[in-house]
Amino acid sequence: MSKQYQAPRGTLDVLPEVQPWWDAVLDAARATAALFGYERIETPMFEDASLFTRGVGEVTDIVQKEMYVFKDRGGQDLALRPEGTAPVCRAYLEHGMHNLPQPVRLWYVMPNFRYDRPQAGRYREHHQFGVEVIGEEGAAVDAEVIELLWRLYERLGLSGLTLHINSIGDRNCRPAYLETLRAYYADKLDRVCEDCRKRYDTNPLRLLDCKNERCHPVIEGAPAFTDYLCDACGEHFSQLRAYLEAVGIGYSINPRLVRGLDYYTRTVFEVQPREEGGQSSIGGGGRYDGLIEELGGRPTPGIGFGTGIERIIINMKRQSAKVADRTGPLVFVVCQAAAARTAGYKLASDLRRAGVAAVVGAADRSLKSQMRHADALGTRYGAIIGERELADGTVALKDLRDGSQEALALDEVAARVKST
């Protein structure tokens, strides 16, 4: 007895019956990206592991605990892509996209891999729709990227979403803010959790988004970065807000929003659904003005987001969104007599070449069985070839919606069926 294979832990088979949901999201993503003038890019599912340790940040959870790393047979250290921004930036550099008119606007749909404990809305392989705008630092593109994400959700009919935004400064003002934050925490370390005591040393910004109840009172009183931004960052942030207001996108400034990837600078944002459970965030992103340089390029600003397709679908289902029904082929060719099979097979072939989707019933199945199959697929027409039809070269074309039936010559079927 052989082993029962299962999909690896935390992975999902996307079966035919759920494809309409994926189509709805993918179609909307593609259309929204096109509307904003973004072009598609795809990058490999695995990369040099150091792309992520350098890009995403050595001390992030993604790199430290969640990245799938392996050596290939040539001894290369590789990693399954845990996120999309660093690879896209790598591609930008590798292909000299700085020679294109700036900024470059890109979008993608790609699987990401993170070794997490799976639960609702969290998988070891999940798919993201994302965009990146590289080569422009003005706040207008920050607003544009956020708006693109927001319009996607609107198009999909999602409601009850909250947009959280924050600014986490840049290399000019962040060191000073971090000192202020550390100074504030210095005499309160006995009141926060163990993780926070570590963060105090390794990654103080993350003190702000600690979910531990115990730390909340301390976080409440913490200085907000938005009060310590340098002039340039402060101006950038207020411009972003003005742009968002101009296009009617409501937001909430969340001083505790810092995000878990080290490359973020200035603008960070996240969209959260009203109902918790199945994860609190369906999409998020931010500006990464230092990333391209970190990866070996000239100083080049960038901003982008990623939004989880599985999480979008969870929320659509939760809100009883409607998507298109599955559609079967237009014609199901039923061969009543064994002798009719060749004619039936050829009819299906001719129909397809004429652009009509067609399926042939299985051999040795009764007429009734084949008709049942046609019905189960949601087919519009049954094209029946039996002894009589075979004898005079015709087809009995039955409209399964009203049950009407007519005799047609074999070569008339395509035109007849297309005319409806």
Place this chain on the structure above:
RNA sequence: GUGGGCGUAGUGUAGCGGUUAACACGUCAGGUUGUGGCCCUGAAGAUCGUGGGUUCAAAUCCCAUCGUCCACCCCA
């Protein structure tokens, strides 16, 4: 990495110590002469996640293990 719930045919469930493990949906085949959707009949399909233990007897109790779901954490 931490904690909790659950693992019975493809799916959803019933059975919770005692002879052939039940039902629904689905699948397949039929319901007389070549025709689907409703209805009717029949069939196939489960070593009750796996391993060990308790017992005369275990799907039913215990332990372990794996899987899964949910929460924490993290994030999409």
